[in-house]
Amino acid sequence: MSKRYAFKPTGPFLIEMFPQHDDFAVRIAGLPGMVGALGVCFGRVVALDSPAVARTSGNGFQWEATLWHELAHVITLQMSNHRIPRWLTEGISTYEEKRQRPEWGRGQEMQFADMLNRGEAMKLKDLNAAFTNPRLISIAYFEAGLLSEYIIETYGDEGMQRLLRAYAQGLDTDAALKSAMNTDFEQMQAGFDQMLDKKFGKLRAALERPTEKVDFAKMSLDEMKAYTKLHEASFGAHMMLGEALRKANDLDGAIAVFEKAGTLAPEATGEDSPHQQIAEIALQKNDKDRAITALEAVVAADFDNVGAARSLAAVLKEKGSADAARLRPVYERIVAIDPFDADAQAGLGRLLMQANQPEAAVAHFQAVVGLNPVDQAAAHTDLAEAYMKSGKRTEARRQTLSALEIAPGYERAQNLLLELAGSRP
Numbered sequence: 001m002s003k004r005y006a007f008k009p010t011g012p013f014l015i016e017m018f019p020q021h022d023d024f025a026v027r028i029a030g031l032p033g034m035v036g037a038l039g040v041c042f043g044r045v046v047a048l049d050s051p052a053v054a055r056t057s058g059n060g061f062q063w064e065a066t067l068w069h070e071l072a073h074v075i076t077l078q079m080s081n082h083r084i085p086r087w088l089t090e091g092i093s094t095y096e097e098k099r100q101r102p103e104w105g106r107g108q109e110m111q112f113a114d115m116l117n118r119g120e121a122m123k124l125k126d127l128n129a130a131f132t133n134p135r136l137i138s139i140a141y142f143e144a145g146l147l148s149e150y151i152i153e154t155y156g157d158e159g160m161q162r163l164l165r166a167y168a169q170g171l172d173t174d175a176a177l178k179s180a181m182n183t184d185f186e187q188m189q190a191g192f193d194q195m196l197d198k199k200f201g202k203l204r205a206a207l208e209r210p211t212e213k214v215d216f217a218k219m220s221l222d223e224m225k226a227y228t229k230l231h232e233a234s235f236g237a238h239m240m241l242g243e244a245l246r247k248a249n250d251l252d253g254a255i256a257v258f259e260k261a262g263t264l265a266p267e268a269t270g271e272d273s274p275h276q277q278i279a280e281i282a283l284q285k286n287d288k289d290r291a292i293t294a295l296e297a298v299v300a301a302d303f304d305n306v307g308a309a310r311s312l313a314a315v316l317k318e319k320g321s322a323d324a325a326r327l328r329p330v331y332e333r334i335v336a337i338d339p340f341d342a343d344a345q346a347g348l349g350r351l352l353m354q355a356n357q358p359e360a361a362v363a364h365f366q367a368v369v370g371l372n373p374v375d376q377a378a379a380h381t382d383l384a385e386a387y388m389k390s391g392k393r394t395e396a397r398r399q400t401l402s403a404l405e406i407a408p409g410y411e412r413a414q415n416l417l418l419e420l421a422g423s424r425p
Helices: 021-029 051-057 063-079 086-100 109-117 124-130 137-168 173-181 185-207 221-230 235-247 251-264 274-284 288-301 306-318 324-337 342-354 358-370 376-389 393-406 411-422
Strands: 014-018 039-041 045-049
Touching: 014 021, 021 045, 039 063, 045 051, 045 063, 063 086, 063 137, 086 124, 086 137, 109 137, 109 185, 124 137, 124 185, 137 173, 137 185, 173 185, 185 235, 221 235, 235 251, 235 274, 251 274, 274 288, 274 306, 288 306, 288 324, 306 324, 306 342, 324 342, 342 358, 342 376, 358 376, 376 393, 376 411, 393 411
Parallel strands: 014 045
Antiparallel strands: 039 045
């Protein structure tokens, strides 16, 4: 990131991670009970919730994305001499999340497309003020990220660098935009709107609300089918029909309709999303192959949905899948959201061992040992094997002996100890 912005921030940097959200809230605001924020940057100090908060609250989040977001603030705050407006620093940090890893995106496409359809998206001149509006602040982050994407696509990384340095000179937004890119919000609005039309046009069409008054609750199933046939591009119509078919126990029909809904709005997330419903129906029918495909689609769109990732891992395991290319990203997603999942840590470690990456596997097996799993002897032995393949025989012997202290008759550890003894230099 430093290279992209042609700027090396001044350190040292302090990163504080809090396992209790109220402790984090007191650290940044002086009072407990604050909701919404996951991390804060004070220039060279970053404070954020730890993954333990997600586990206790039930609301998953990818802490690496939060940390990367805050580290982007370190750069933009220092580059602008702390004079950058809220819309730009948050916009760059939000954009940098998805720029670094697509799965770190915020997943608000459906909400934003619906706002565009209702004419409620913020105009650029009003975007900064939206960050002080509790009703709009969440989507303001998303739109600001899109605006940062537009600026970089239109004016390049160099244009963004010039803009940040213009703020450092003490210029206000109008003067900074004029100095850095010879533009202003009024001129940028037209180009930004064109980008939004290109990016969200298909989704907006799928989410268009009917012009006529429609009461699906009073429609018969045949009337719903007829209406959906006339409105083939309507995501809402397909979802209503799919749910009605599911209630009528026409499971094959429901799957077909939900599949169409999924193609209309692949960004849809949540428990009622089309692919989530397909997965549930497929599991009900014991169709594991179809469930796997649907759950993969859920995980691809709903990046923080650790429950769907766990379900996918479980079905793949039940299916006896040995496809590392399919399993590894699932375990990686679970671990990214919940590092305290010992099964996922162990599964990922074993896949790395199969891929002849023992050094990478060590970290995951260390996590398993630290989580005090039920089978501690196996956990220590897994770690010992990873150390041995990494060439760290001393650490391997130590872990093997720990396994044998717990289970003296554990054959795998016994064999490994004999192997280690024979490998002495």
